[in-house]
Amino acid sequence: MTTTVKPTNRALFTVKDAAEYLSFGRSTVYELMAAGELPYVKVGRSRRIRLSELDAFVAQLKPLNH
Template identity: 55%
Template sequence: MSTTLAAPIDRLLYKPEEAAEALAIGRSTVYELMAEGSLPYIKLGRTRRIRRADLETYVANLAPLPN
């Protein structure tokens, strides 16, 4: 009997907890970034979601530390 793993879902929207995992940072840090406007989000009813494109833009705009 063989088992196959399903391909991971390529999400378009992330919960803050999922975004934190994708960015390898803490959940509270994601909420802080959202509150200060550094990480845009959308509201769907009472929930907040972060677009994949906004996560990618946030990472692309991170400045490296000077040597």
């Protein structure tokens, strides 16, 4: 079964939604934020990740050369 990522016009993502967008687990997203690899903003007690930051993170990923 193939899942398709729907285009989005959202500006901010919750950690759960960011994990789904990246096809990562929530724990991985929290680890990336804690390490400073995935910038986020705080809105009250919640963390939100900009769509532009998610796309920039994906763009900087390098494929492994075996």
